[in-house]
Amino acid sequence: MSLINPIRMQKLDALNYYTATRKYDLSFPRLTQDIDCDVVVIGGGFSGINTALELAERGITNIVVLEGRHLGYGGTGRNGGQVMAGIGHDLNAVKKHVGPEGLQTLFKIANLGAGIIRERIARYNIDADLCNGYGYMAYNRRQVQTLRGWLDEFRSADPEQEIELLEGRDVRQIVGSDVYAGAIKHMGGGHVHSLNLLLGEAKALAGHGVRIFENSAAVSVDYGPRITVRTNAGCVTASKLLWACDAFLNRLEPAIASKTVNTYSFQMATVPLPDELIDRISPIRGAYSDIRPIIDYYRVTRENRLLFGSATRMADYIPQDMIAWNRQLMLKTFPYLADVRIDMAWGGPMACSANLFPQIGTLPGRANAFYVQGYSGFGVTPSHIVCKVLAEGMSEGSARYDLMAKVPHARIPGTDSARAAVTTAAKTWHQLSGYFNGRR
Numbered sequence: 001m002s003l004i005n006p007i008r009m010q011k012l013d014a015l016n017y018y019t020a021t022r023k024y025d026l027s028f029p030r031l032t033q034d035i036d037c038d039v040v041v042i043g044g045g046f047s048g049i050n051t052a053l054e055l056a057e058r059g060i061t062n063i064v065v066l067e068g069r070h071l072g073y074g075g076t077g078r079n080g081g082q083v084m085a086g087i088g089h090d091l092n093a094v095k096k097h098v099g100p101e102g103l104q105t106l107f108k109i110a111n112l113g114a115g116i117i118r119e120r121i122a123r124y125n126i127d128a129d130l131c132n133g134y135g136y137m138a139y140n141r142r143q144v145q146t147l148r149g150w151l152d153e154f155r156s157a158d159p160e161q162e163i164e165l166l167e168g169r170d171v172r173q174i175v176g177s178d179v180y181a182g183a184i185k186h187m188g189g190g191h192v193h194s195l196n197l198l199l200g201e202a203k204a205l206a207g208h209g210v211r212i213f214e215n216s217a218a219v220s221v222d223y224g225p226r227i228t229v230r231t232n233a234g235c236v237t238a239s240k241l242l243w244a245c246d247a248f249l250n251r252l253e254p255a256i257a258s259k260t261v262n263t264y265s266f267q268m269a270t271v272p273l274p275d276e277l278i279d280r281i282s283p284i285r286g287a288y289s290d291i292r293p294i295i296d297y298y299r300v301t302r303e304n305r306l307l308f309g310s311a312t313r314m315a316d317y318i319p320q321d322m323i324a325w326n327r328q329l330m331l332k333t334f335p336y337l338a339d340v341r342i343d344m345a346w347g348g349p350m351a352c353s354a355n356l357f358p359q360i361g362t363l364p365g366r367a368n369a370f371y372v373q374g375y376s377g378f379g380v381t382p383s384h385i386v387c388k389v390l391a392e393g394m395s396e397g398s399a400r401y402d403l404m405a406k407v408p409h410a411r412i413p414g415t416d417s418a419r420a421a422v423t424t425a426a427k428t429w430h431q432l433s434g435y436f437n438g439r440r
Contacts, residue, residue: 012348014346015346019077022195022196022199030215030233031236035236039055039060039241050387052210053201054388065213066236068218068248076383077194079309080287080299083113084186084289085158087106087386089293105400106403109404131287134286143181143292147184151184175282219231243371253371259354259373261351263352263423265347266309266326268307269343273304294311294312308326308329314428315427360372360389370390393405
């Protein structure tokens with residue numbers, strides 16, 4: 001994984017929808033002392049906070065979370081907020097490693113995310129604008145056939161939810177666009193204000209007695225039966241460690257740095273729109289994504305904004321004008337929004353694994369040093385699933401953890417010196433493969 005260029009990050013750090021609409025005035029001190037604990041977590045995003053919260057709910061509360069900037073600075077505070085099914089781009093890609101029974105277990109796990117988020121919000125009374133309604137969108141007949149296969153899987157996993165396949169003009173029942181040939185309407189999915197969800201979860205975590213430190217970047221780690229994490233102003237010594245940095249690891253741990261490669265996604269948000277226009281865009285006021293190898297995704301927000309995002313299709317680059325880049329994609333779907341003003345645009349890196357499946361496990365030869373990474377752009381819902389399984393592995397152990405941890409994590413060559421070339425080649429292959437699996 002390559003170091004993140006600070007000049008590039010300044011551009012991507014522009015004011016975004018989540019920081020502009022955060023509801024929690026929550027902050028934590030910088031670590032300025034040496035402390036001992038049972039578990040130290042490096043990373044204050046969904047992965048770090050959710051794993052710590054899962055452990056705390058199991059009675060393991062002597063935990064320290066270290067965040068280098070502020071909570072949600074990484075992918076958690078930059079994403080689309082989509083609450084969708086699944087934990088990877090294509091579970092069949094790992095079938096040879098887990099076998100038919102293991103694959104069925106993964107299918108069951110993959111549909112737990114939305115329920116975990118709803119339960120978490122209800123239990124801790126988190127104000128995160130959770131809304132129901134999701135559309136999986138198909139552009140052509142080949143993609144509609146793919147959705148037909150998904151339909152039975154969705155209904156089997158979530159039989160109580162309203163789930164149906166729409167074709168032709170019926171697609172306009174859920175979205176105001178003529179570009180689609182079909183869609184799955186899934187009312188068990190939806191969208192959430194991901195930063196407020198994280199901050200609500202962090203507040204709950206602190207309520208369990210867990211200590212959280214912001215502006216406390218790890219600078220080195222000494223391994224052993226007791227692990228010491230050093231920051232510029234203090235140290236944490238613990239029996240167990242969790243690396244939860246994803247795209248912001250910055251090569252600090254070489255054993256996992258080359259297992260993912262960073263690419264970038266970009267989002268924008270319109271100004272608040274009139275109710276009648278929002279109702280035209282999204283009759284169900286939901287969230288949407290197409291099923292191409294590299295998706296467009298969008299949703300309406302509680303304030304009547306349209307949030308729209310995507311990533312570059314082939315060549316890996318950061319657009320000079322993210323507003324113009326996102327706008328031209330939005331207008332392909334909603335040409336009648338040509339006169340709508342864009343209020344803000346932002347972006348960020350996302351760590352992709354070779355098989356586009358999240359990675360959990362322990363460092364080689366270090367049974368007390370765990371890691372989680374590689375959501376490959378699908379982190380909001382999967383992080384809540386994966387971190388529940390990870391917490392099982394970090395505490396009492398579980399068959400689900402063993403299953404996910406045994407999926408090989410391939411090294412990706414050239415992630416440092418040739419990152420852009422690697423990601424461009426991977427995107428090109430990913431696009432071509434879409435023709436063989438019904439997603440192009």
